[in-house]
Amino acid sequence: MESPNMNNHQEDVKAKPETDVAHINIKVASSDNSEIMFKIKRSTKLAKLMQAYCSRTGKSTGTVRFLVDGERITGESTPESLGLEDGDTIDAMTEQVGGGSN
């Protein structure tokens, strides 16, 4: 269910058939420089993308941190709520641990 949004009139939401404005491409970049493109609805919770990324890369969800411009994002956020545009990047960082010198 969509939450009511003042700027989001029902008429504007309908996608024109030839230009797909409801979906955007998001690049997920990992710390080892690999990148995966995802096509996602602007209104879809990013939890879906996070799960898809982890299952695609075989990583456990608990060990990946998703960041936009250095800030942690939660699965509850959507491309819309974060202001993500087509082609924007989400960084997928891997858990870091440390105890002593190499």
Place this chain on the structure above:
Amino acid sequence: ALAPGFTAELNNVPVTAHDMSTLGDGQWLNDEVINFYMQLIIDRSQKTPVLPRVHAFNTFFYSTLSEKGYARVRRWTRRIKLFENDLVVVPVHLGVHWCCAIIDFRSKQITYYDAMLGDNSKCLHLLMDYLKEESRDKCNQEFDDSGWTMTCDKKIPRQRNGYDCGVFAVVFAEYAARDAPFRFSQDHCVLFRRKIAYEIATKTLISGIS
């Protein structure tokens, strides 16, 4: 002991029971614990006007800057004014080791703290280059590096085991963020682990004005 489902969150930075377990004796601290603690340091600074104005980066800042360059961290400061701080804390993750660098705009110093007394001039120069790029990008002016010194400080409390470096890194940052001298030693780390866990669980740093 914390319930298995324990979680806390501050500015979207979460910690789970698993993360908290890395504060157990002999365990290696993970990024989540350190990143949550950095939020606590920022939070205290904002709420306590007599303390230095502090920005603390997360643990991914240094790795991204060093591996991918300035362009990939350029937007990380878009919500803050970096140069209006007194201090900037930079946690440094090196493979399996945690260190901490501090940029002090008041005394014009970049200092690197490694509890195993390692050298890292690469880090110091990367941070100086970062300040120059950031100044060009955000302030549209060249950063004046005259009078600045860069040091790997060796007169600091020293780690004497293979697991407490994260504790030292966090405590160096917390002490520096209130201009407190590093009057502690390896012997305090067991207590520090409990203190850090308590501070995360209560979302408040115990030490205020030093």
